[in-house]
Amino acid sequence: MAKWERVLGISVILSCCFIGVYWSYFRAPVSDTEMAPLPEPTQHDLLPADYTNTDFVLQRPRFLLFGDSLTERAFSVGGWAGALAHHFYRKVDVISRGFGGYNTRWAKHLMKDVFNGVDGTNTKLVTVFFGANDAARANGPPHSARQHVPIPEYADNLRQMVAFIRGLGVQTIVLMTPPPVHDAGRKDWQVLRVGKAASDAMPLDRTNEHTAGYAAACLDVGKELGVPCVDLYGRLQKEQDWGPNFFTDGLHFSPLGNAKVFEALLDTLASAYPDLK
Structure with a gap:
């Protein structure tokens, strides 16, 4: 087997491994049941839209x-x-x-x-x-x-x-x-x-x-x-x-x-x- 053929074969194998790992860990969920639940909103998320850092400091x-x-x-x-x-x-x-x-x-x-x-x-x-x-x-x-x-x-x-x-x-x-x-x-x-x-x-x-x-x-x-x-x-x-x-x-x-x-x-x-x- 020619040297370049061996290199090509190794490259193909490594590419397949990378695609498999990526698909397992980073793919988007295929159904609603696989989706992780969203975290509950924090108190900060529930603050009024006009709430400022100054308000926080004054209330501390x-x-x-x-x-x-x-x-x-x-x-x-x-x-x-x-x-x-x-x-x-x-x-x-x-x-x-x-x-x-x-x-x-x-x-x-x-x-x-x-x-x-x-x-x-x-x-x-x-x-x-x-x-x-x-x-x-x-x-x-x-x-x-x-x-x-x-x-x-x-x-x-x-x-x-x-x-x-x-x-x-x-x-x-x-x-x-x-x-x-x-x-x-x-x-x-x-x-x-x-x-x-x-x-x-x-x-x-x-x-x-x-x-x-x-x-x-x-x-x-x-x-x-x-x-x-x-x-x-x-x-x-x-x-x-x-x-x-x-x-x-x-x-x-x-x-x-x-x-x-x-x-x-x-x-x-x-x-x-x-x-x-």
Whole structure:
């Protein structure tokens, strides 16, 4: 047999095999009984024709975090809000509404805009985390004197905030005390900001001792109103070397400090609102 005849024979055999396999696996069904049943329509298939992604986002449950720079920075790398979002992924959207430099006196005037569209149906949790700027010293540098809010006013502002949120139908609220201040770290930050000579001539803008009264006031308001409170001021100071480990500048959290905030918040949620899983 010639070589070309052998090649032709092999080609014919392979072609027949291919046609057989194709016919077995990919042919159209010859009768209705062979047709696979269509899947049941999903909820998405039943949605109105004008339903948009925006509608989906607006209807998804959310956690709203309201605070100052300690909330504003909470979605930074290793931030406590990011950890919270990861913990509750697929369940809720975690929304940060943090305003760096704000105290309760200023922040309460933002609430109508911040909480626009919020109600007890779409918002499953609100955290209120202020006090670090309220606790700025009145006799400190100019920027801290502007931020300072006396403790009685701070406490009353927290009451107004809780009342406003409850008026929207949201009952799952958590207060968070201002964290402790690492005085040595704050001094180092001040030297970097204005130089050693100028820093030595001015007091610190915040101190741990001064912040203690604001943390206590926040805890008292929580007890008074029946709102759970995360005692960051007390809890963080129980850890060894908490100052340099938990803060970058004596005030704002390091990644390890953020992890401790997330841990403390999660413990409070598990105790006060066990249904938030």
